[in-house]
Amino acid sequence: MVLLPNVKNQRVGAKFRWCIFLTQLIMERDMGVISDIRYVGYAVKDLSSEQKFYQDVWKLDEVKEENDLVYFAAKGSAELYQVRLRQSDENSIDIVALKADTRQDVDALFERVKKFGSKIIFAPKNLETLGGGYGFRFFIPDGLPFEISTDVETKEIEILERWDAVPERISHVVLHSPNHHDLVKYFVDVLGFKISDWLGDFMCFLRCNKWHHRLAVLPGPPCLDHVAYDMPTIDDMFRGIYRLKKNDTDVLWGPGRHTAGNNTFSYFQSPNGNVVEYTSELEQVDENWQPTTYKPSQLVMDQWSTGVGGPKTMPALHADPALFKSAKV
């Protein structure tokens, strides 16, 4: 039977769409949802240079140095810290911490991670890390260590103004994987991320909230590619570039504007070789968003194409040396 588009049927249609939407919400809640990125923990060979970089040049705020760990907060984030540094014999990733909103989400996500067969570092428990909370740690299939946590202590958010030129918060984390299609499937099926867009079949942009991407996956040896930080405005990104240049840290690639996410970008390298990005104007999406597969080209990768460098000027990739090894902190 064909439903005629009268007022009554429009109301039924609206109710039906609401039912589907609410059912999806309930299903997502049952599977547990990740709501944001909390922090990235790095092990670095030269702690003092990295510490100075994040404090004086990148302009995060050092909030604590305790038990050989140094913590940095971003002014515009409620997270107590978004970067954690540790002195080590090699440069590696200690942890990528993701946020869940409730203990039920943490438990549900743990069940899914366990059922998938991921190697567990520890099951959900009260955390002893700075800020406490409740969470678990595991290795994603390629071996990078992740945490999912909730109820972690938070701080006041500072409202930033144009020309403050300091990072507001972590915007996104980009990973490489020798099995990047499988890793995308893992983030979608196991951790509940949604695909926002693809660039060719080699770069996938994934979201866990209103922002176009909080995570992206590329082919390559298993490692972190870069961590990006939102700047309040495009002017703040450019003034940030100026500050980094004055401190002998020139742009590796940029300034430019990507097509997927429509965000501006400028990539740099920290003293220990970690790639970091200032970005701005990342677009927001809603539940009606339909993914696009963009055909890679110069003007798709960088809609301005007036900056320096390109993907080839980014540092050579190496597998993270600490895969499947827990930092225990």
Ligand SMILES: [Fe+2]
């Ligand atoms: Fe990025």
